[in-house]
Amino acid sequence: MKQRKTIAVLVGTPDGFFHSKCLSGIIRQAKKLDYNVAVFSAFTLSDDRSKHQIGEENIFNLIKSECIVGTVFVDYSFWADTVRQKVLDMVCEIPGFNMIILDNEGKRGFEGVFANDRVGFSQVVDHLIEEHGFKDIICLTGSDEYPIAHV
Secondary structure (H helix, E strand, C coil): CCCCCEEEEEECCCCCHHHHHHHHHHHHHHHHCCCEEEEECCCCCCCCCCHHHHHHHHHHHHHHCCCEEEEEEEHHHCCCHHHHHHHHHHHHCCCCCCEEEECCCCCCCCEEECCCCHHHHHHHHHHHHHCCCCCCCCCCCCCCCCHHHHC
16 A cells, blocks of 8 residues: 655644644645645744753654655744754755745745735735725834845
8 A cells, every 4th residue: 555645844833823724725735635744843932941842842853754755844933043943953954855934935945935915915904094094004014034024
């Protein structure tokens, strides 16, 4: 019997609205293509280097499994920079590993893909202007180092 291929999804916070929608879409498409999906996450992801935090991060060592043929790395779900870098370092150590980075530009030779938020955001701004008469709108987009903040 042929063994199904497995795609790993590395996500920091899978319970957020955007990230859970992404996971649902990945799983739905994987079913169509007859792939398994393995989701890797931890309960706490912080810059705290406690034994508890380090222990939880060990879940990401499982991505080294031979049955995993590729990975989707949900970049902005890892709000703790130390954890994000550690996971990226782990992946980069695996020879010939395939990965795509969601919602960020490519890093370390991997492809990056952005969600297109322009249409939805434009609709929200149009609604505020047309339906509520707002004329002075201030938008806080996030940290300057994130390319999505410049959209």
